[in-house]
Amino acid sequence: MIFHKNKHLVLHSLRAWTIARRYLITNGFDGALTMLGMVTGFHASGMTELPVAISACLGAAIALFISGLSSAYLSEKAERENELRELEQALVVDLTESDYGQASRYLPLLVALVNGLSPLLLSLLILLPLFFAEQLQALPSPPFINAMVVALICIFSMGVFLGKISKTFWLWSGLRTLIIAIVTVAIILFFGHSL
């Protein structure tokens, strides 16, 4: 019944999902690549103090969350308000209480949450090997390498997701994003070792 009553609002939400999906990938990729860059940098510099590295990475993740949340909310709200104003002018009515009005109020929040949470959650996922470094001591590789592997898996998965969206071959799409990540790691390692 609730769905039926808000059917048109749900339809607006579904249209907003395509925008949110774009933000999910864009900012998620940003977050994952930033974390990959940071853990690679820490590894290249020979950093051994995990709490320092975790604090730095968490700081960056929170900054990405706030930046993603606020930038998407402000830009999406401005876009929606402009769209609503144009539609109001065309229809010569006040649409504040209509589904359009409600959508222009709630959808920026939804899109902002997706844009903010995607880099934060991906960053936290990538940082898991650092959080659980003690428990993962049995692994032959050091925590930073483990975090880099998780980051590469995340980035590859996003490429696969992109492939599914664009209905192209998922493996090629995943490999493309993975190559971008590997090139990033190579550049960071090059500069990290030459400094």
Added chain:
Amino acid sequence: MTKIRRLVLDVLKPHQPNALDFASALAGLGPDYHITLTVIEVDKKTESTMVTIEGADIHFDDIKAAIEKMGASVHSIDEVEVYGTGPT
């Protein structure tokens, strides 16, 4: 006491919801509502439509509220068919 059997409304609506969703939403307002929606003119952001509602007892206020909820507006009532059900 009167009841409305048929209403023809001139409605200006945005492109979304489309004609099918729009008409279906109106049809869902009454158990026997029969809706005919004809798109008269398509503009850049709007569509001029002629909406015909038929039913045993049409509630205009509910129809108007639903139309406005979907972001459209009733420009005029072009045709009505009302019948009396006895003295009030």
